[in-house]
Amino acid sequence: MKKLISALALMVMFAASGPALAVNPDEVLKDPKLEQRARDLSLEIRCVVCQNQSIDDSNADLAKDLRLLVRERLQAGDSDKQVLDYLVDRYGEFVLLKPRIASHTLLLWIGGPLVLLIGGFVIFRNIRKQRSLGPDKEKSGPIPLSDAEKKELEELLKDE
Template identity: 65%
Template sequence: MIKRFLLAVVLILAAAPAFAVNPDEVLSDPSLEARARALSAKLRCMVCQNQSIDDSNADLAKDLRLLVRERITEGDTDKQVLNYIVSRYGEFVLLKPPFNVRTLLLWGAPALLILAGGVSLIIFVRKRAGQPTGSKLTADEQARLVELSLD
């Protein structure tokens, strides 16, 4: 009994992202719908920002899903649909922005941060290596050291 309940919960949770696309949005042609879903997965929800418009329940995401389907039914290619949406919302709407001069900092920032951290760590370690550790010898310890070195 518990296994069946857990299986039902897992199946419901696995289908959760599919709940974002409403039945009234689905195109009647399965091939066009597949294209629309593939394009929607590439576009960022401007409200949620970490979800594609395919996964988001926001009103703006719904409007963008409808716009994608409208452009597809008008005969646009996938590239034309993406270009149309990017021209209106900017490259931020793409979940994976292209690598170009404008997005160079976006793509290079992780490498720059790792490099800066590594250089900072090397500088910190070298500064600490030149500094003495511990405290100065007391007069008794200094005298004992002199005694030992004379022997």
């Protein structure tokens, strides 16, 4: 039982510290406030190699370079916005994990909810339409033959 608890504690410790392992000790700034700002910014910046990870979580060489660049800009006195603007100017808006709301990203922000609303409306309309038909019309069965069709069918059957 003790081995199981020790193993679980070890797994939780490694799982919780996974993203922190990407930042190397030589990258850490001496000023804790500046380091915290750098870590917060690093969580907003996409690793352009890994694409679905922040540079804080990635071990790629480019992510390390970006982490160092963020720290250099912060030490130079740049604000968080200036650092992000610098990276966007250099790499494009793809470098941001959460794109900014602007006229050219408006479709990105409203596209998902818009498709969801349109789909919900179509489903609602179809359900309402089927209910308006009523149970009698859904189970009406085949349409009876006219007199001319009955005569034609009898002639066809006689020929055989």
